[in-house]
Amino acid sequence: MMTTNRVLLVDGMALLFRAFYATAMSNYFMINSKGMPTNAVYGMVKHLFTAIDTYQPTHVVCCWDMGSKTFRNELFSEYKANRGEAPEELIPQFELAKEVMESLDIPNIGKAGFEADDCMGTLSDGYCKDSQVFILTGDQDMLQLLKPNVSVVLLKKGYGNYAEYREDSFFEEKGITPAQMVDLKALMGDSSDNYPGVRGIGEKTALKLLIQHKTIEGILENIEQLTKAQRAKIEQDLEMLHLSRKLAQIHCEADVNCSLEEALFFINDEKMGQKFDELEFRNWQKNLVGM
Structure with missing residues (x-):
């Protein structure tokens, strides 16, 4: 009701x-x-x-x-x-x-x-x-x-x-779910909040990877399918990727x-x-x- x-x-x-x-x-x-x-x-x-x-x-x-x-x-x-x-x-x-x-x-x-x-x-x-x-x-x-x-x-x-x-309209517009926004920010970083994400990966690439592999875990499990350049960037900034996700996630247990x-x-x-x-x-x- x-x-x-x-x-x-x-x-x-x-x-x-x-x-x-x-x-x-x-x-x-x-x-x-x-x-x-x-x-x-x-x-x-x-x-x-x-x-x-x-x-x-x-x-x-x-x-x-x-x-x-x-x-x-x-x-x-x-x-x-x-x-x-x-x-x-x-x-x-x-x-x-x-x-x-x-x-x-x-x-x-x-x-x-x-x-x-x-x-x-x-x-x-x-x-x-x-x-x-x-x-x-x-x-x-x-x-x-x-x-x-x-x-x-x-x-x-x-x-x-x-x-x-x-x-519903968000998914139609962006091609990802609201929950995937956190992983999107983790990959591309956020200049206004001053964390880098994975250097060299912008919104376009991050969206493509998430539409294909759903989550950061999905991307890492299939890392051999990525281009050589994408793989190198992610492997080089792996620690920052995980940290950026913690920074991007809104904490709903305040x-x-x-x-x-x-x-x-x-x-x-x-x-x-x-x-x-x-x-x-x-x-x-x-x-x-x-x-």
Whole structure:
């Protein structure tokens, strides 16, 4: 029996960073009378309300990274080492963003040592047994979480533009299953997360090998069927291949939980209004809530 629960899992960092850079490029930081920049938080709320309007969730949860170090840094010290510091106008907005979520009675979920991805993976695994889950993010890594009751909604440029993925359409488009995404990333690496995979193997070759042999194990069992060059590359980077897979895999047993009761979406207008006025969001009734 299909449930009427619709859970929206929000990648807080993805919304915040996207909103920040959309206006920061033109030096528009929306600094209020207390000297606090609010451009990222304002944009995040607009993204959030637009998605709520589109997907009509009954429950909403927001997940966050908790500091820069996670179990992946312990596995590979160079993991995400290519990322610079967050811009100084964005740093104070991290805390503000969580306060805004609180004012909307949306639970903030995060766990030290894990990424927001791991928290979303863990929660979606629990919720999807009897709810329809929508994961709102900008991160293609989340596509590995697709299941019959789990959709991934990738933010595109502007507000309200999404690429929505479901398990069945994903296979039609990519030729591999969502679970094979992990092995794909392990083979080709990920420059934004700063791990190399197998040097010299790009997406095209990695896809071809996975369509043919299904998994990394399948590829290794049939390594003599590969071209001489492919075989040499894989044998040379075998250790990094296995390590990259551990880095690419979303960890769905993070120690987080949030009951559906806590996640029930209901806005207290007075509480929200107080927060938006305190942050000096101009015209918020019209531009945010009246959309």
